[in-house]
Each structure stands twice: as structure tokens, then as C-alpha cells.
Amino acid sequence: MAEFTTVGRPIPKLDAVDKVTGRHRYPLDAVLPGMLWGKVLRSPYPHARIRRIDTSGAEAMPGVMAVLTWRDLPRKRVGNVIKDQEVLASDVVRYVGDAVAAVAAVDEGVAEAACRAIEVEYEELPAVFEVDEALAPGAPVVHEDLAGYEIRGVTTSATIPFLRPQGGTNICHHFKLRHGDVARGFRESDHVVEDEFSFQMIHHAPLEPHSSLAQVLPSGEVTVWSSVQNVHRIRQWLAEYFDMAQSAVRVIALKLGGGFGGKITLTLEPIVVGLARKAGQPVKIVMTRSETFIATGGRRPGRMTIKTGVSHDGRLLARQVTILWNGGAVSESGPISASLTALIASGPYRIPNVHVDSYLLYTNRVGPRAFRGLGAPQVFWGTESHMDVVARKLGVDPLEFRLRNALEEGDRAPWGERLHGVTLKECLQRAAAEIGWFDRTPGENVGRGLASIWKWTVPGTLSQALVKVHEDGTVAVMTGIADVGTGSATAMAQIAAEELGADVRQVSVVVGDTELTPYDYGSTSSRSTVHGGNAVKEAAQSARRQILERAAAELGLAAERLELRQGQVWRPDRPEEGIPVGRFLQGYVLGFGSFHGGGQGLFDPETGASPRAAHEWKYGATGAMVEVDRETGRVRVKRLASVHDIGFAINPLSVETQIEGAVVMGIGATFLEEVVFDGGQIVNPNFMDYLLPTATDVPDEIAPVVIESRKGDGPYGAKGIGEPPIVGVSPAVANAIDDVVGARIRDLPITPERLARALNPIPERRTA
């Protein structure tokens, strides 16, 4: 008999048919009677002082119901960690796209016309755009009052002592990791290799753009339908901003149309609430596609240098990394990303001496946001490309080089944490096997590349869940997880079904509504299935226990002798005849479950030391096989193997689609996607000019490979899978390219032009 009945099976997403037939309602689809449409007026300047805002013309327009400026809002800033963003700018705009005013009107056209009718007088200020400019002495300062800004933790309301924005500069955060003596390490090395890499901004590009609809009841209570990944934190921030009780604010997301980290930040919500309050009617704003680019940016770009000391026999002895993150004008999750990526910047290897500096810098561009991997893919672009550079220098096989240095079970990380469930070597070997690493034919025109994968899950976060078993045997799961499209709701249904002996089709899942669903930190950091799943499992077990105890009392049998299956209770003496649970229930039983992931995310400010920096660490490896057209620079990815120790695959089908989706996203980031800036202005903020991967761009074969170590902290030993598959794509591909054509690309994206130029250097031509 199989160990499990429902988990571990490849069940199609329960909402798949609704979604492909257009029956699914996204947050975007929410409408209310009497609803107005809102529009936001945004700054055309990267840095300017606002001299005057005249809204009288807009207010006089027929159909305009409210015009909102900073005067209508609390005198506060918002922000995920550092409160550095005004909802509507009062004094200074800091990026092209910074919100200045907003209008609610009877339709979108009137709202847009009214926005145009608002007169704003700006005085342009000098601006900084690139990390070097930001660090240059005498550079314009993006946030003059930085030292006075409030800082609030992301996982608790405690302040984060290791965060120290440096007032009077553009240094938002400087994270230091110090382990061993890196100077001595380099002295003792046989070879020292220095390298530099850069990574571009890519856009989240969820098919559902950011949208928000607010209703303010006469009692003052606020309900917001918003396309967000973390309803409870959005509620907390919204309540804090408007100085309301959290219980008077409801945020509803349900199942959204993509997030990828770009929807975990207060964005349109305070604007629609402000407009709805002023207009006395519900107000909805849906961002245009261009607006999602200029107002929400994308993945955090930057540059990093890596210097590695290695012994002649290929042992890593020292590594120094400096990362300069271009944080734009809004830090958002930047301080957390800059800190946690510093931890992994030296790679998942045993290195006795490590020295990392990670700088988050303010510039006058749209603030980047959390993005699948929270910086790990960018840093691993450098670190794992560099591993091959070093291996090549040493003449060591890159796989062998990695295996020789790879972390093992029980090792300590450079910040002092003892690591468990370390299956990196197994993943690397498997990835290598998947791309024929050991079967190379001499002279073949195919390149092979590998990359290690290492990814944390955010520490110290909470998930809670409720499971109802109704008297008709149907089950409802309530979880604060917002299903962003990953299938986490289906996984929750499977877990509940498994524990309750139910058919998964009898399980409905309610997600992402602060009033309906228990607390959840949100769908971020590959935590949904682990944290939410543990909570659902405990809740389902509680419901099961309650049913069997009631049945036991009524039947006069011991509860442990009874079984629950298919909405029926089975007694051992009558194995052919189940008793419907309705006989023992009134309405339903309610089970509650709670899971608090360990770790604290607090670090020694001078060394980065932390006993447990993450809830858990995930290991994997990417292997790429490529062909390169030397003339055009076009790369064909023949096979991409994405190997992950996910502990246990609750739903192997969803795991595969998660891996495939992340790999394709990684392919986009590697070859195609780039938010292109001209100074402070994005020049390609639309899906015509911004290149997303299409069917012709994806690898010929994607091989998702799952290792089930059962060592995860999630239900049945599961680990998360949302982010890891994107982490290794770019370096594995770049390593494969170098493998076949001997060209090392250090700047993303690897466009055909860039690669062709590297392969066929054009002699400089003198102009006449």
C-alpha cells in the first residue's frame, strides 16, 4: 500500500480549468456599485523640487469626484523596512514615476484628462543614476533626511539593529560579512583571481498588472481588493499609515495573476483609500503596463567584484566580494536582500576566509523590488560564473572543483550557522549527469555548464490555517497564503485531503483575505508550501482528531480504533460500512494549525554573524547544454537540467511547472530582458520593446529533477521550490557558452550582439 493517498501525486491545479476558460476572477476584476476610476499623476523628472501643485482645473472638470495630493494624506512615509517613500510627494520627487497626485472620476478617460489638467511646477535637481555616481564624493543626495527615517522590521515590529542608513550619503545600507582573515588567506593562496560582473534590471511582468479597489464604509472601515502577495502585511502597513486599528482594515487578494515579488509592497492601496475617503465612493485603479514599469521597476540591478584565493590543488582559501546594488530611490526589500545575498556571495563552499561588503545605494531611479530569489540569482550570476573562471585558470574540471569545495552536512556557514540537510554534491552530480557531463565526445560542438544553487527562506515568519470539515464531508481550507498562480492552493488541498482521508476534489481552499483567512506572512521566499503547508497539516490533523473523538464517544469505541476516509468514519468491526461524518457533526468541525519558521534574521553589525540567519537553506544545481552560432552570437539551449532537493514533492506536477516557469524566467533574464534606462527614464516600458521570452526562446528540453531527501522542514519533509530554479540559470548557461566557444560574458543579458562582439571583436574604425 502506498505511503500516501493524495500528497506526492501529480494533481492538476484545481483552478486550472477556471483559469484557462476565463472564469477565474482576479483581484483586477473586482467591481463595486458606484465605483469610480482612479489615475495617478507621476513625476516626469528623476529629481525635482515641487514648487506648486494646482488642482483647481482638474477639480472643476465634470465627472471628477476627488483630486488627491499629499495635503489629503497623513504626513508619513511608507516602506517595507525603511520608511523612505511618500505615498504622494509633498516636496521632492525622486524618480520618474514618483506619484504626485491622483484623481477619482466617473471613468478612466475623465480621470486621465484630469491628471493632465493638474499643474505641477517643478524645479529640477541634480540626480544620480548609477552606483558609481551615487558613491562619488559630492554626489547629489537622494534622501536628505535619511538619518531620521523610521525603520521597521519585516517579520516583527522590532527595529532591525544591524540596519544603519548613512545620513548625508546615498548609502542606504552596508552589510558586512567577516569570517577568518581574508588578507592572510590571499597571502597563502597559490592563485588569486579577480573578476567583475554586472546584472541588469529585469521587470516582474505579471500578466495581471497592479490594481487596487478601495471601499470605505460609513463607519470608516476600509476594504481593499488588491493584487498583492501578502494581504496581512499590506493590511498592517495600511492600518499604520492611516492610524487605524488593524481590525478595521480588510485586504482581499484571493488568487492573483502573478506576483514574482513585485506585489509585496504598499503601492496603490493608500492612494485608492485616500481617494475613496475623499470621494465618498469606491475607487479602483489599474496600472497601465507602462505604469507597472515606471512605478514598480523590477529586479535590483548592480555590479559585483569577486576575488578568490585558491590552492594549487583547487581548495578555496579566501574570497572577497563587494556588491554595489542600485537601489533606486525606494529601498523596499533592499536592506534584506543586500544582507542575505552577502551571506551567499561566496557561494555554498567551504572557504576559511571570507570578506563580503554589500552596499545598497540610493539613486534617482524607480526603486527595484523583491524579485524571485531576492538577489540570489544576481549574486550567483557572478559567483558561479567566477567559479568556472577559477576552475579554468587551475585547469580543473568545474564539477570537480565545485565538489572539492562544496559544503557538506553539518558544516558551518561563514556567518557561523550550522547547516543541515546539505545535499549540494548530490545535486551537482545529478545535474552533470543530466547534461551528459561524463559523456563528452571529443570535437562535439556543444557546451556544458553547471551552477550550484543555494537559497534561503526568510527567517522567523508565521503561517496559520483553519480547516473545516462540514457535516456533508466537504472540506474547506482557509490560509492567508495568496495563490499567485503557483498552485500553492492545490498543494494545501492535497495536504488537507491526505490528513482527512478525503478526495482532493472535495476540498475547497480560501486564500488571501485578512478577514477570512488566518495570519500568514505571505507568498514570498519559497515559503508558502513549507510554512502554510505545515499549518494546514496541523489544522487538518486537529479536525480529524475532533471528528474521531466525537465518533468514538458516540459509538463507544476508542478513537484510535476508528478511521476517517471519504467523509465517513469507519469502525474496525464493520469494515464494509462507513458512517457519514454528518452523524457526528453539527455544521462543521474547525481545526487550527500554526507554524512559526525558525531563525531571527538578526546579525552582528560588524561581522554578519548569526546563529540562524534563515528558516532553512535549499540546495540544488543547474546544468545547461548549449550550441552557439559563432557568427550571430545566437545561443540555442539544447537542454537545461534543474536539480533540486525539495525534500518531498507534495505535487510533482506543480513542482515541475514551478521549475519550468523559473527556468524560462531565468532564460529571459539571461538572454533577453532588460529594463533600459536613459538617465532616469525607462525607454522600453512596454511589452513591445521589453523582450519577454516566448515559445521560441525556451530551451529545447527542460529537465526538472527532484531529489526527495525528506529533510525539509515542511510537511512530509518538503522544502520550497518557487525561487531556487532561477538562481543557477544564467551562470550555468554562461559557463556552457564559455565551455564551447571560450568566451566569458560578465554582463547580463547575454544578447547576440554582446556575444558576437566577444567572439568577433571589431577592430576600432577611425572616423574620417
Next chain:
Amino acid sequence: MAEFTTVGRPIPKLDAVDKVTGRHRYPLDAVLPGMLWGKVLRSPYPHARIRRIDTSGAEAMPGVMAVLTWRDLPRKRVGNVIKDQEVLASDVVRYVGDAVAAVAAVDEGVAEAACRAIEVEYEELPAVFEVDEALAPGAPVVHEDLAGYEIRGVTTSATIPFLRPQGGTNICHHFKLRHGDVARGFRESDHVVEDEFSFQMIHHAPLEPHSSLAQVLPSGEVTVWSSVQNVHRIRQWLAEYFDMAQSAVRVIALKLGGGFGGKITLTLEPIVVGLARKAGQPVKIVMTRSETFIATGGRRPGRMTIKTGVSHDGRLLARQVTILWNGGAVSESGPISASLTALIASGPYRIPNVHVDSYLLYTNRVGPRAFRGLGAPQVFWGTESHMDVVARKLGVDPLEFRLRNALEEGDRAPWGERLHGVTLKECLQRAAAEIGWFDRTPGENVGRGLASIWKWTVPGTLSQALVKVHEDGTVAVMTGIADVGTGSATAMAQIAAEELGADVRQVSVVVGDTELTPYDYGSTSSRSTVHGGNAVKEAAQSARRQILERAAAELGLAAERLELRQGQVWRPDRPEEGIPVGRFLQGYVLGFGSFHGGGQGLFDPETGASPRAAHEWKYGATGAMVEVDRETGRVRVKRLASVHDIGFAINPLSVETQIEGAVVMGIGATFLEEVVFDGGQIVNPNFMDYLLPTATDVPDEIAPVVIESRKGDGPYGAKGIGEPPIVGVSPAVANAIDDVVGARIRDLPITPERLARALNPIPERRTA
């Protein structure tokens, strides 16, 4: 220091200001985009066979989106206990107002016109209206297939074995209570007194009429906003009717505008769901005032005979009661009411020989519904009037007569249940004192009357609750109780505040939404504060414990040494400095509580014996002082004392207003209100012709008196108060009238005409 900080205090209802300023939104106010208006076509005949329904004319009308008949609905009947009502009649209509078809249209006017355009061909059938007609041999039978009707329990889904509808007759239910040997009891009595009483139908008259709005999502999931007192049972019935999973049906009532028992039955819900399905748009129906009369009826009318044997020294020796309930064509809660009122029909007295027959009879009138007291006020009208008749016959003081026979602590009821918390004597003495029973002045023109009060709470029902304490210290209580206007939500807030050391204004209460709030049997049977309150108390205690345990772990102190007050945790060593709970929480803590009231409601079919027929029994007494205008028959109630052992008053102000409201309702039932039938037709279905008590009709003084025995099964020893105050009003007033003018009225209402006729009999005049 006071024992309690929040409970026991007279706190105004938390929603009072919203309600008096019109900001409160009732279920009636729900609107949805694209919403259609529905109307129901009802039978004009009391009993007729439907020959033909032609909807083609209606369907062709512009603006008509759906026309619904029985063909569009499941071939099932609905009903609280006995499934004896078709949602839309397929074959036979059984009362004037029976629903035949329904229309959804773009507005109410079109829907109404379309209803008129539906052609229905009826064949009239002979009908029965009064209980004697229903019992007469050869009477037309209201439900020909009665024997085959499905029966479902109200508190569990088990069938009710003691219910035996008698197929081929109009006897829906016959409940027998047999205790001792009543024939011998009468033989051994010194006096035997026989009496007969009747009671009219009165209307519930909630200010918010019945309304229902249904939305059917493309996925098939159904949401219904409905003005109902018991969202979870409505959901259960709706899901059963449409053969849907309970988890796919959501019922939302929140806080409604009055119920009084008239909103606990599936009414408009299946019609709006059927229309919304067919039309593909949300559909709302709001009953007109006339419709609430003809479609939902009112309090169950009937007639009863009482025969009492008593010893010369005033000891009750035997009592035989026969009650004939006019159950109309729909039994609704009738079987339960007919059964439980049989238990109390002999009064709260020690009587060795009791014989009660309670018949629920079908007639061709609108089916009455549960109504505050579920039949107890009607039966006590007879029983407690009769007590004075007997006392007068014996020449014994009516108070003394009652005290001599009153039940005492530990007595067994006639059905065998051991009774606890019996404080009847204390209540009677207090009521007597309140109306100057012991201070009579000879010759004064004031009458005084007393009545005992005895009321059960429905056995075996469940309440569950969730309490959230947010990181900002605010509290949210989630309870399935629907606040019908009684203030139960405020009581829940007080209980949560008490247990959490919070300010009651920091507590919000979410009520009556199957998706949001845990299971609750509903706001009926005076159970809300007892059952719901116990669940909330346990949930709050759980939340408190969780907070203190987390704080203890973090502070390194024992949890029991910490205190929770005002959203802060207080440690013993720093009594001046509270630590905000936010320091220990993420999002919120969630506490769960559950309370299952005891009792089974199962009876021996031959004797009515039951070990525990109710969850708990409530005792009280009414005292009335009246003046009577002998010429006009007008009665002025100078003082009405309503004395109740409520155990503990969670909110003394709400308790007073509950008592006052019930007393005024009792005054209406005593003097003014009557749904007048002409055969099967109601002749006064509106608030012009149906007389509700106004400010000039209420007693000069209402004296609510609360005895706090702390013996209740609810939180802090509380008992329920919703129903008891109405139980004794009519007999106490009638006894007072008889006391002062020597006229015994045996038929309700005591109109001036009726009383004047009793006082001044008009000699029969011969017509020429």
C-alpha cells in the same frame, strides 16, 4: 477592586450610533454590480391544483432576464424539520401566498409587471382553515403525501424518531406527555376546574423585511446576502436543496434589522439562487410589507383546554391539557414547538399527575413560524390565566397558590428531567413586591396580576468562536451569531475585552457570515449570549494564554506571572511599564473556542420522557398593575414588572432593553395585534391595519428586574434573556384585569371591544 472590568457594565451597543445615524448597512442594503431585481408570483387561492403555468408572455417582456418555475428547480421540498414546502409549487398551492413563479428583471417595476403577465390556471380545491375543521372527519387533506415526506432534525442530521406525521390526515405531529395517573388524580381531587383559551396569530414585524441577494460565480459557487438569524443552517439547507457542497455556499447576514424567529427558515434564498443561475446575473428580492405577512405569517395560533384537579388546601393533584396548534400549510419549527410547549403546558409546578396532548395541525393558511418564545407565551397565556381561575375558585391568593405548588431546586419535571437552578419562588415574590402585591389598599381601583415564567433553551446546539488579538492590540471577535439587533455583538465584545484586559472599544465583532465566522446554530432560543458567549470566552482565554506564553518565553519569566492589559504585557518587576503585545506577535494570535449545549431533545414517543429535554431552563415572573375603563374596555397598564433570573447580566443595559422590547411585544400581543384571516386570506397585511403598539400603548412603567443567581450555564453564570420576558405578559395582565373588574378574558387579544362586551353584556336583540 471590582470583580470584573468590562462585563457586568451597562455599555451602550457598539453599533448604536451607526444605526441611529443611518450608517449601518443591513443585509437589505446589499447591492452588486449588474444586479437584477426579483419578484415572486404567489397563489391567490388557499388550496388549488395548478393546471397550467404559461410564462411565455412574461419571458417576452423587455427587461425580463429570467422567469423561474418549479421546472427550473430540484424536485425536492424544503423545511426546518419536515420537508413539506415546495420552493415553487409544482402541482398544488396550499395557502394564499404560496410561491408559484418568480421573475428577475432589470428593475422592480418590470419584474412586477412580468409576474402579472404569467398565466396560471388553477383548479380550486376544498380547504380547511381552523383546527376543528382540520380534525373533522372527512376534512380535505392539506398534504396528501405527508407520510412520505422526509424528516430531518434541527440540531443534528439524525431523524427525530418521536415525530410521526399521520399520513392521510391533517395531523402533522401529536406529542404526548404522560406522568402519573391523571384519571386517579382527578378522582382524588377536591375541586376540578376546566377552562379553554385561544390565542391569535401575531406578526413578527421586523422593520427590515425579508430580503435576499444571490450571486452565482462562474465556478458555480453561491453567495447569498440574506436577512437571516442563522447563516449556517440556511447554508446547510441551501446546499442540500441544490445538492451542492456546503463549502461552495456562503451565506452572509451580518447584523440584521430584526428577526424574532421569523428569519430562521429557507425563504427567498432558493428563489434568488435559482433566478441568479438562470439569469447569469446577481438577483435580489426584497419582500413588500404585505408579502412578509402573506408569505411568512407570524406566531402560531391555536386553542387549548386545561383541566386541573386540586386539593382543598390548594395543592395541584392533576392536570390535563390539550393544545390544538393551527400550523398552516408549512410546519416549519412547529413540531419542535408543539413538543416543547407540551412539556411546560402544565406550568412550573409540582403536579403528580400530568397528561398533555399537543397536536400540530395542517390547514390551508400561511405556515406560522418560530416566534420569540416558540409557543411558550401562547401556552402560558392559558396555563397562567387558568392558575388564577383556580386560585379564585379556591379562594386562595394567586401568589400564595403559585408558591405553594412551585417547582424547587432538584425537583423532577413531569418528563423526568432533574431541574437545577430553580429560582421561581424568588422571582414570583420579587414580581409581587414590584407591583405592590403586599400593599393593597382596600377599595383602590387598581388590579394586580402575576404570571410565572418558564422557558427552555434548545438542546444540543453548537457555538464556536475565534478571537484575534492583532499586533496593534486591537481585537476581532468572529462569531456565527447573527446580531438581530439585541446587542449580542456588544456582549461578545465585552466578554472578549474582559478576558483580554482590553478596552471594549478596541474590540470589533464580525457576525453572521458562514465564510468568515465559525459555526453557530444561530440567534434563536435565547441562546446567543450563553452559547456564543461561552465560545468567545474560551477563544479569548486561548488568545490570552498564547500571548502570555510567547511573552514569557521572550522575557524569560513564567507566563502566570505576567498580566495582559490594554494591549500590553505587564511584568511584575516593572509595574509601571507595559510592553505592547506587538513585540511578541506577528500579525495576530488566534484563539478558538467552542461550546456545545447539553441535552438531546429526544423523547419517548408514548410518554414524552426525556433525561434532558433542554439545554437549560430559565425562570422568571411577570407582575402587572392595571386600571380598567369599565365603559370603553380600555386598559391602562400602570406598571409591568418583569423579573428574571438571568444568572449574570453581561450587559445590564442590553438586558433592560431586551426586557423592555419583549414586554412591549407582549403588550402588543395582549391588546392590539392580530393577523386577521377571512378564510385563507389575511385582511390586514400592512402596518396601517395591523396594529403594532406605539409609544401611547406601552405601560406607564416597565420595571426590568434582574436576579443574578450566577447559576446559568453561560459565561460568568449568565442565562439567556431574549424570550422569557414575553412569556408572562398576557396572563399577568389578564389576571390583573380580572383582579380589578372581575372579568376573565380567555381569547387574545384583549381588545377594548372584547373587554367592554364582557363587562357590559349587550342583551340579545331580536330582529324585527
